[in-house]
Amino acid sequence: MRIPPPIAMLAELTHRCPLSCPYCSNPIALAQKDQELPTETWISAFEQAAELGVLQLHLSGGEPASRPDLTELISGARAAGLYTNLITSAIGITERRLAALDEAGLDHIQLSLQGTDAEMADHIGGYKGGYKRKMQAAGWIKDLGIPLTLNTVLHRKNLHQLPRAIEMALEMGARRLEVAIVQFHGWALKNRNVLMPTKEQAAEASRIVDEARVRLKGQLVLDYVPADYHSDTPKRCMGGWGMLGLNIAPDGQVLPCHAAQTIENLTFQSIRDTSLRDIWYDGAAFNAYRGEDWMQEPCRSCELKKRDFGGCRCQAMAIAGDPAATDPVCGKSPLNARVKAMVAENNASTDGTLIYRTL
């Protein structure tokens, strides 16, 4: 098969973060500060990515602002010709630092929202006073005119706040709002029984998004990630394994997606000792689930395989214990009845206790 060049790269600059959200997408085993890549290795990775065909760079974490060299990294990425998107909680970013990032050529900020008031946001983020600091930073972003997307992760505890989140996006001057219902990878998997929305909540969220898209056409764009496990069709994960994008972890490991390290039979290469081009085109992990040869039944003989690629490999790993299995969220999976039973049981259960992320 012909392997296309990657179009997007997620650079997880650090796993350090002032927040400890119980749905953090970082792996359970977090990279420590002394394992993080130095500035010059990141900048080399950005240059290699641009040469390889990457156009969009997402600078994430952890909290990317925990890196003192963030301004330098953004300058380097812009010099390489990349579109730079900073994915941040904005907690701890000063007005002066934002101005420096702006000066360095930052294209866009994606600001996370844990809740629409201090009580909810500080409870979910596990950081008292965080909401107030975030709102202050949102004001500075607006004053500087940096293009903004507001990103809210919704789950059982805060899904009722979606209408207010839409209003807040408008007040902040955001062009886009990402409404992402929690996906069960990383720390979210540990908290699945507490975070999974009820079927009624998931349906209500879809209704609110549909209504807002019509009402706010031309004013606010809504991107929507529907509830995990509630659908009969699996997610079109990553637009295909190793087809569109790649991820570099804080320690330099290059991954096909941010949850790929949960697939234990894969070994990953590092940007410290192998070129990005070699990893993308020839790396064993990137080639493991490219194309269709690895598929099992019912995917192999299913016409939907070209559309959904068999669903999410990490989800197959998490539920079926086999990364090459059909995503068990799919109605055609032999394990789907087990998923449905889990959702039904969860629907009826009352709240449990959140497990917060710890470094």
Add this chain to the structure above:
Amino acid sequence: MSLDDASVPVIPRGVRLHMDKVRDRWVLLAPERTIALDPIAHAILQEIDGIRSFGAIVAGLAEKYAAPPEQIKGDAGEYIQGLIDRRILETAP
């Protein structure tokens, strides 16, 4: 909704034209979006300087490509309005 002749389309901050050398094509880079441009779309976007009105852009394109202004107005208007609806382009206040 359609653009009137006096409105001035703008490529706002956070959106830029970029030559994608690896794929040998022009793209429009925007927040979380990459839009591949065919030669017609590229020609339209190149005319948008944040100063000239839509009417002036249409007249310029009609002359440059020796095409009927009404046809250009329809095609370019639809294309630009589509990008405005997606919050990728704006009109000057």
